[in-house]
């Protein structure tokens with residue numbers, strides 16, 4: 575029975591995997607979840623996608639979808655009961671542009687803010703200043719998002735693909751220094767994030783599962 579399900583290789587805290595699980599959950603598409611240890615990836619994952627990042631979705635016919643945004647689009651194009659692909663005030667191109675900025679420039683600043691020690695060639699010895707510089711750069715983007723959230727969500731009064739693609743990354747940024755984040759004048763952004771984190775959709779995709787290879791237990795979502 576479960577052999578007929580799409581298989582998602584995932585890592586619980588990875589924001590890319592999170593956005594894939596969010597879209598799969600919203601679509602109602604059943605799938606088998608395989609929690610991965612990034613330092614010890616299962617051979618099955620690497621055989622499906624040698625680049626070795628998560629998420630990777632393997633369909634029953636062998637098709638491999640190995641970009642998180644493509645997993646979201648695959649799921650939502652099959653079933654999109656909440657209308658994430660058609661929000662009130664945005665075209666698909668506008669949503670994809672926002673996701674592109676998030677995955678490019680914002681992710682670059684997020685990584686350097688969160689893990690400043692990983693960039694000795696860039697930080698010129700002052701890791702603290704380097705982290706704060708990238709926090710400032712990321713904050714400019716978050717202020718822009720705050721300005722877009724007047725109706726509660728990025729493109730109107732309900733969630734869209736763009737909201738769910740961005741929220742896991744904004745969450746990481748926020749939790750890097752939660753006290754600092756809470757002190758910023760971004761009331762809409764803070765409410766957007768805390769509403770998301772308090773919601774059932776988020777809770778539903780953040781369950782803890784033992785690594786797949788250790789247990790071989792089948793986790794059906």
Ligand SMILES: N[C@@H](CCC(=O)N[C@@H](CS)C(=O)NCC(=O)O)C(=O)O
Pocket residue numbers: 585587588589590591612613626627628629640641642643
């Ligand atoms: N562009 C990819 C990026 C996915 C990605 O970088 N995932 C990270 C985890 S958050 C990963 O698997 N890194 C490989 C590793 O850490 O070994 C996507 O959108 O799916």
